[in-house]
Amino acid sequence: MSVSRFTFFRSLYKLENLVLRRYSAQNAINLSDPAVQTYLNRLMLEHANLETKPRRNFEETRRLQEIKPIVLALEQRIALFESIDSLKELNKRDGQDEEIKKMIKEEAQIYLKRMKEVDGELQSILLEPVLTKGGVLVEVTTGAGGQEAMLFARELFEMYQSYCEYKDWEVDIASVEKSDLGGIRKASFLVHGLGAPELMRMEAGVHRVQRIPVTEKGGRIHTSTVSVAVLPQPSDVELNIPDRDLSIETKRASGAGGQHVNTTDSAVRIIHIPTGTAVECQEGRSQIKNKQIALQKLRTLLLQKQEEEQSSKINSERKSQIGQSNRNEKIRTYNYPQDRVTEHREGGGTTHSLKTFMQGGEPLEKLQESLLRQQRYQAVMTEINDFIARYKAETSAKS
Structure with a gap:
């Protein structure tokens, strides 16, 4: 993969209003954040280095499998961005009739829609908790x-x-x-x-x-x-x-x-x-x-x-x-008079119909999954922040 393709994040950031949406929802990563883009850029470089290695140890093989789904989604974004960029250049040409312009616009909408879908897939890959059998x-x-x-x-x-x-x-x-x-x-x-x-x-x-x-x-x-x-x-x-x-x-x-x-x-x-x-x-x-x-x-x-x-x-x-099992220490409150369950940890919230919750089915499952996603989000953001700190330190040392 050429070095120029790794610079797509910088160009893509300029199209933020067209292609990327700022994720304000809980448990979502803002893919348009330059720090996040720098981190994802480095993941692609790491993947390329590992994939071209003739021999890999166990840890390198594990790491390659871990980041491969992320990189595959990022490569789809690169291809979509290049297609959108080509349409922009085509639209700038003189002498285009209205039918051609209409086709360009329709094709661009298809790419933009797919870009949003890929963004959602990337969010899921980055934040979906890994469940093990144990x-x-x-x-x-x-x-x-x-x-x-x-x-x-x-x-x-x-x-x-x-x-x-x-x-x-x-x-x-x-x-x-x-x-x-x-x-x-x-x-x-x-x-x-x-x-x-x-x-x-x-x-x-x-x-x-x-x-x-x-x-x-x-x-x-x-x-x-x-x-x-x-x-x-x-x-x-x-x-x-x-x-x-x-x-x-x-x-x-x-x-x-x-x-x-x-x-x-x-x-x-x-x-x-x-x-x-x-x-x-x-x-x-x-x-x-x-x-x-x-x-x-x-x-x-x-x-x-x-x-x-x-x-x-x-x-x-x-x-x-x-x-200490004291009343003021709690992760969750079951309030029977108000018929609600309140999860006090980040990523939780309030669930109504306490009787249904106590049946131990889907409501409990959804709550646990939400808490896991929040933990995963915090872990990913910590990893990104740690990477950026190291990246800045390395850049300062070279300058």
């Missing part, structure tokens, strides 16, 4: 609010179960600690599927509920909180536990669960001897399945401990997720 451990813990908080913890837990079914994710309940009134003090489950790590990560934090307690009639509005922590599940390669380090006990399951659960030794308790970490699982009927779930939860907790020893990042991240 798993997470989700922990729901009662915060402030006593029995009312426990009842809402159960509702939140059930919402996540419905949502996982809606997303066709695999779910294994690891533990449920119930309250006397049918609420939940603490519960955890493993979820695995496409997009589960990224989408469920959006649920980490303090969830605040405002409503008249179901235990009271005609009472005042009560505020309660429930904390949600989301931890990545390790693979077998990341954390392999020798059998000699495990103490495995089986016992009869306790609490409600049906006749079969209560009359067989299906409950499993595993202790990691070196660290003393213990986990239990008695939610399933099969002892083998309960053992698998308990082992996966143990691996997740041990990986967390391992990373905490190496760095305080995971520990501080978890604290930032669940906070």
Whole structure:
């Protein structure tokens, strides 16, 4: 690709009012911004250098695949711009009859329409979150609010179960600690599927509920909180536990669960001897399945401990997720009297019909996707700003 084609951004900027629209919507990049154009220009140069390399290492191959869709969209924009530029030159020629001018105008409109479509495709490529197939451990813990908080913890837990079914994710309940009134003090489950790590990560934090307690009639509005922590599940390669380090006990399951659960030794308790970490699982009927779930939860907790020893990042991240479970710390508020759910993080907003939201379907999915796009937008803009800062520093050093 010739060097002159890389300068198209500068010329294209002059046609801003004709071809490009300034993206004022949330989660959109202003493609007419010279800084953004400089960044995209450099991506094209990087792609050309990587593509012509006779041999590439793993990281270079990964990077090439990452930026290739962006460059393909940019090359379409170049071709469209050149076609529009050719029509402009043709229109300047003397002696053109009205029929030819009409054809030029119609063809230009086609190119302009396609340019807008390519701009939209480019926005999607730049900002669409990457979803991976993997798993997470989700922990729901009662915060402030006593029995009312426990009842809402159960509702939140059930919402996540419905949502996982809606997303066709695999779910294994690891533990449920119930309250006397049918609420939940603490519960955890493993979820695995496409997009589960990224989408469920959006649920980490303090969830605040405002409503008249179901235990009271005609009472005042009560505020309660429930904390949600989301931890990545390790693979077998990341954390392999020798059998000699495990103490495995089986016992009869306790609490409600049906006749079969209560009359067989299906409950499993595993202790990691070196660290003393213990986990239990008695939610399933099969002892083998309960053992698998308990082992996966143990691996997740041990990986967390391992990373905490190496760095305080995971520990501080978890604290930032669940906070102190106080009423004034929240990522989302569920207001029953006003029938709305308010997401307080950037990229969120207010959703009405709280009952529909709590069914764990499309409204929750849309909210999570919006939050992910906002995070992606911030990450891309940070990358662009960092690049521009380096670019200016390099330019100043050469001058």
